[in-house]
Amino acid sequence: KNKCLMSKWLYRLETEPEGMWSQILRNKYLHSKTLAQVTIRPNDSPFWKGLMRTKDLFFRRIKFVIGNGMSTRFWEDTWLHS
Numbered sequence: 584k585n586k587c588l589m590s591k592w593l594y595r596l597e598t599e600p601e602g603m604w605s606q607i608l609r610n611k612y613l614h615s616k617t618l619a620q621v622t623i624r625p626n627d628s629p630f631w632k633g634l635m636r637t638k639d640l641f642f643r644r645i646k647f648v649i650g651n652g653m654s655t656r657f658w659e660d661t662w663l664h665s
Contacts, residue, residue: 594645623636
């Protein structure tokens with residue numbers, strides 16, 4: 584149940600970049616990285632650590648549509664598991 588709720592937060596973070604909560608999380612934890620590129624750090628909040636623990640399951644169960652490519656960082660984004 585908790586992983587489902589965390590997955591919803593990850594989905595919203597990926598699909599609602601203009602929201603205030605999303606901007607706060609992006610500025611504090613992502614900086615210029617994507618969700619796929621960040622890892623847990625010791626000083627992260629318990630909420631963010633929970634999101635990071637759910638991230639692998641989230642990425643295994645979703646797919647992204649590239650669309651016009653404006654939000655796709657071809658050289659930086661993770662395309663396949665390394």
